[in-house]
Amino acid sequence: DTEVTQTPKHLVMGMTNKKSLKCEQHMGHRAMYWYKQKAKKPPELMFVYSYEKLSINESVPSRFSPECPNSSLLNLHLHALQPEDSALYLCASSQDSEVPQPQHFGDGTRLSIL
Amino acid sequence: QKEVEQDPGPLSVPEGAIVSLNCTYSNSAFQYFMWYRQYSRKGPELLMYTYSSGNKEDGRFTAQVDKSSKYISLFIRDSQPSDSATYLCAMTNSGNTPLVFGKGTRLSVIA
Numbered sequence: 001d002t003e004v005t006q007t008p009k010h011l012v013m014g015m016t017n018k019k020s021l022k023c024e025q026h027m028g029h030r031a032m033y034w035y036k037q038k039a040k041k042p043p044e045l046m047f048v049y050s051y052e053k054l055s056i057n058e059s060v061p062s063r064f065s066p067e068c069p070n071s072s073l074l075n076l077h078l079h080a081l082q083p084e085d086s087a088l089y090l091c092a093s094s095q096d097s098e099v100p101q102p103q104h105f106g107d108g109t110r111l112s113i114l
Numbered sequence: 115q116k117e118v119e120q121d122p123g124p125l126s127v128p129e130g131a132i133v134s135l136n137c138t139y140s141n142s143a144f145q146y147f148m149w150y151r152q153y154s155r156k157g158p159e160l161l162m163y164t165y166s167s168g169n170k171e172d173g174r175f176t177a178q179v180d181k182s183s184k185y186i187s188l189f190i191r192d193s194q195p196s197d198s199a200t201y202l203c204a205m206t207n208s209g210n211t212p213l214v215f216g217k218g219t220r221l222s223v224i225a
Contacts, residue, residue: 004157040122042202042215043158056212090157098209100146105157 003027004106006091012112015081021109023074023091031096032074033103034066037088043105049074050096081113117141120203120216129225133190137203137216140184144205144214147179149188152200152218161201162188193223 004025013019023032030051035043048056049068063085065077074091088108095101120137127133135149145166150158162177164170164186170177176189186205190197203216 006157040218040220042218045212048212055210058212092157096209100206100209100211100213102148102160102163103213104160105150107155107157110155 004091004093004104006089006106006109008109009107010110010112012114013078013081014114015083017081018077018079020078021076021089021091021111023076023106024072025091025093025104026072027093027104028071029093029095029104030071031094031101032068033092033094034064034074034076035090035092035105037090037108043090047076078111081111083113086111086113117214118203118205118216121219122217124220124222126222126224127193129193129195129223131193131223133193133197133221133223135188135190135201135203135219135221137186137205138184139186139205139214141207141214142181142184143207144184145181146206147177147186148204148213149175149177150202150204151197152202154199158202195223195225198222 007022032049034046037043046060047066052068067075090108092103092105094103118139149162152158167181174191178187200218202218204213
């Protein structure tokens with residue numbers, strides 16, 4: 001079991017639906033990340049939160065909307081997604097410091113867009 | 115030239131073999147290097163984290179960094195079928211810079 005918990009594990013949604021992915025960590029980490037991973041590809045960074053503030057947005061379409069309600073929680077709100085958005089969405093967390101600390105990943109939410 | 119190059123494999127070895135996985139990189143500013151293992155339908159799991167050049171050992175795993183050659187390696191001794199997974203290298207130069215991942219190498223250890 002990982003220390004970063006993601007729910008749901010699987011999600012199927014239509015292109016007009018609105019849904020949210022959730023991520024929780026209790027390691028006291030102050031940096032949290034959303035990644036998108038397509039099959040047989042490495043994770044692609046989407047967003048970074050540092051001390052609950054958005055610090056990096058890698059030019060992600062506005063149909064993906066991140067939210068960090070507190071230091072332990074990270075959400076990704078989804079709206080009007082496209083079939084090409086089907087992927088594994090990974091959350092990660094790390095200590096936030098000038099010296100890079102290893103990121104710890106959850107097991108992801110497997111998202112399918114119909 | 116991509117920042118990080120990693121042979122995607124697949125790499126197939128017999129149980130008990132020594133496995134060598136490698137990445138090369140072009141950005142000489144990279145100083146922090148990580149190896150992740152990812153099983154099918156799971157998230158990446160951190161195996162090794164090293165800073166600058168040198169070796170680090172943890173059980174059956176050894177990570178090597180050669181900054182002069184811009185080359186990093188992960189060795190797995192006495193490989194087991196449970197080591198069958200995709201291995202991703204990742205690196206960065208500071209805490210404010212995103213990780214750069216290799217494409218991942220798919221490894222199969224055959225019993």
